[in-house]
């Protein structure tokens with residue numbers, strides 16, 4: 001678990017006429033064993049937020065602090081595409097992001113591969129797996145480092161509906177079992193309602209427009225009436241905020 | 247069932263005729279047959295019979311030759327020059343290519359020059375280096391460098407441009423140490439371009455080398471083919487031409503293909519040929535076409 005504190009965060013790309021404001025005065029506090037979704041139309045700065053939080057990009061202005069018991073928290077990141085090294089085996093891809101390749105590390109990697117149902121694919125190259133399996137390897141990789149905080153950027157958006165659905169269930173179970181802080185980016189409101197305690201709504205220009213608490217028991221079945229109602233509520237808020245293009 | 251009928255394996259004669267291997271082996275046989283027919287019906291004094299050429303080649307293989315150097319000496323000398331020249335081209339090209347890939351102004355400054363150098367015919371390299379250095383090792387080696395460098399530069403440049411940013415970002419997010427990133431991300435990502443540079447640079451360097459040896463050397467494979475030409479031995483010229491072909495084949499199939507199959511063993515089979523060659527070759531073709539267009543512009547303008 002970790003504490004995420006973001007204060008007056010600005011991120012700009014380019015200068016002069018080419019300047020793009022990706023994040024505009026973003027303030028966010030997330031802590032403990034929560035699953036927070038970040039929702040918003042594409043191009044509104046969701047990926048940029050995760051990139052700044054994980055240190056891939058530096059902020060233009062503002063403060064970002066991610067701590068775990070007073071020290072810098074160690075992040076895990078699941079990307080929109082698997083981002084595996086195609087020339088390394090599945091197992092080596094997991095080991096690649098670990099501190100060492102000791103016996104314990106290997107054992108742990110094997111365990112997380114098992115959690116996503118790929119224990120027997122460790123020696124395969126990523127190119128020998130289907131897209132859904134590769135994405136699962138990406139998820140196992142992020143979990144295997146046992147990070148304090150997990151960032152996920154539309155991890156299921158490239159997958160077919162059935163695979164996405166079963167991976168959502170797996171993700172929820174792993175979140176519950178490992179007690180992680182999760183920041184989950186998606187543009188799918190249904191997915192956000194199904195998985196999260198809290199939904200942060202982004203708008204074009206990189207500003208936070210709303211912060212919704214979803215207070216329903218897990219596991220949530222999308223066909224359930226309560227879940228459907230909650231989803232409709234969130235969508236209505238989107239309309240009020242004028243976020244849905246007509 | 248229609249589906250089963252469509253996918254039923256073909257009868258063996260059809261399979262053999264259709265197989266890629268058969269087609270490959272058939273080609274030299276067709277060439278030999280046409281050659282034999284031409285020899286019989288044209289009654290020319292210049293064209294030697296396939297038999298005569300093959301027997302010349304057999305003598306050469308057994309080191310029974312009139313020339314000053316055996317077949318093996320000649321090819322060893324040439325191969326040595328090729329390797330030395332290409333290693334130098336690789337070193338210089340790597341530095342220039344990296345600089346061009348990493349520093350924009352340097353790329354703008356040098357790109358056109360590189361493209362023009364790529365368009366210089368190997369014959370021109372051979373003649374100019376011959377004039378500059380006279381007989382000896384220098385002209386052939388410098389020709390290999392001149393011919394090889396643009397291939398190395400353009401491929402390294404392409405490799406840097408295609409560097410997998412998303413994998414670097416991934417490594418950064420997971421706090422992977424820099425040394426491991428260089429070894430497991432950067433270097434493997436450059437391999438396809440390195441191999442393209444190696445293959446095209448080597449093949450073209452070889453052509454330039456032979457020409458340079460014809461004009462500006464007293465030994466080597468190029469010199470030897472010139473020796474048979476001066477001696478009016480058509481079977482010697484043709485025999486050596488065939489040795490060149492064999493040499494290129496051995497290098498390509500025996501060395502490059504094997505090494506590349508091992509290095510790129512992670513690639514899914516279907517992707518193999520497409521990814522490895524298509525990208526750099528297409529780029530080089532573009533570069534060459536561009537160079538030719540520029541040369542044409544200058545010619546008319």
Ligand SMILES: Nc1ncnc2c1ncn2[C@@H]1O[C@H](COP(=O)(O)OP(=O)(O)O)[C@@H](O)[C@H]1O
Nearest residue numbers: 013020021022041042043044045046047048049
């Ligand atoms: N590396 C970059 N260079 C320049 N502009 C960028 C870069 N990354 C993102 N942007 C711009 O920042 C804005 C937000 O992008 P992004 O965070 O990817 O949006 P989202 O993930 O919500 O779809 C977009 O306008 C995008 O074009």
Ligand SMILES: [Mg+2]
Nearest residue numbers: 046047048153
């Ligand atoms: Mg995005």
